[in-house]
Amino acid sequence: DAPSTKKDEL
């Protein structure tokens, strides 16, 4: 399951 908000930043 993807984390609650898309965490695309490092």
Next chain:
Amino acid sequence: MNLFRLAGDMTHLLSVVVLLLKIHTIKSCAGISLKTQELYAIVFAARYLDLFVHFMSLYNTIMKLVFLASSFSIVWYMRQHKIVRRTYDKEHDTFRHQFILLPCLVLALLINEKFTFREVMWAFSIYLEAVAILPQLVLLQRTRNIDNLAGHYVFFLGAYRALYILNWIYRYFTEPHFVHWISWIAGIVQTLLYADFFYYYITSWKNNVKLELPA
């Protein structure tokens, strides 16, 4: 991926890789706070737990691996390397970790996006990154002046944070529902911590004098 974020990631990469290479080359870590380096290693370990769980992009994965490898290598050099460890300024680098780790952990348990292990660890890593530079700034304060190793390191880190704020502003206006309160508030706090250091760094650079931080 916008230019601000790419520039921010590259500057961040530069700060850790340049530090690691310099320590490896001159075999010295004078002026560098081991406490800050250990805190950064914890930041990356706590934030990149899902490194192998879900794949974001090749860029994302490679950068995470580089950050983890370089931050842990720096800690290894400063603690284990027979020559480098002797140049570590132990008696001045006395900032106690727990004063930073515990409040960040408590805050992460209280304020997070979802009360799951991964989300709490992510929030913990965000809060920790905001204050991880404190031992380094305290060490610079104590040793009064700063050789270019630590100066460049803090300078690149500050630049990375400033670029990330520009990245968030850009994404806020270009992507609907791009709202990340946790990262934004912690990021602003972190950047403010650098602000006063920058003031002294730039004024000393302009007057071309050795950087003297006020006591």
